Amino acid sequence: MNFPKIFFRLAQEGASMVLPFVGSRTISASRKDLEKMLSINDIDNPPSVTMFEEATQTQLNNLSTGSVGIFIDDEELKFVRRMFILL
Secondary structure, X not given: OOOOOOOOOOOHHHHHHHHHHHOOOEEEEOHHHHXXXXXXXXXXXXXOHHHOOHHHXXXXXXXXXXXXXXXXXXXXXXXXXXXXXXX
């Protein structure tokens, strides 16, 4: 079993306050990858890294198990230019 090296999970409510301290545990992902992440709600079978675009896979493979901040930058999101999600 793959246990995380970081024993906490960040909550979305405090994302903007925690962002300066997250450091290198952030990645950029496409809207398509965001949709894949949000479409899977089975806690026992989380999404596989291989289901994401190659650029996202590379970034995820460079991180150890644990919480990660994900920046979504999509021109189609007129009301939000950049979204930050903590998983």
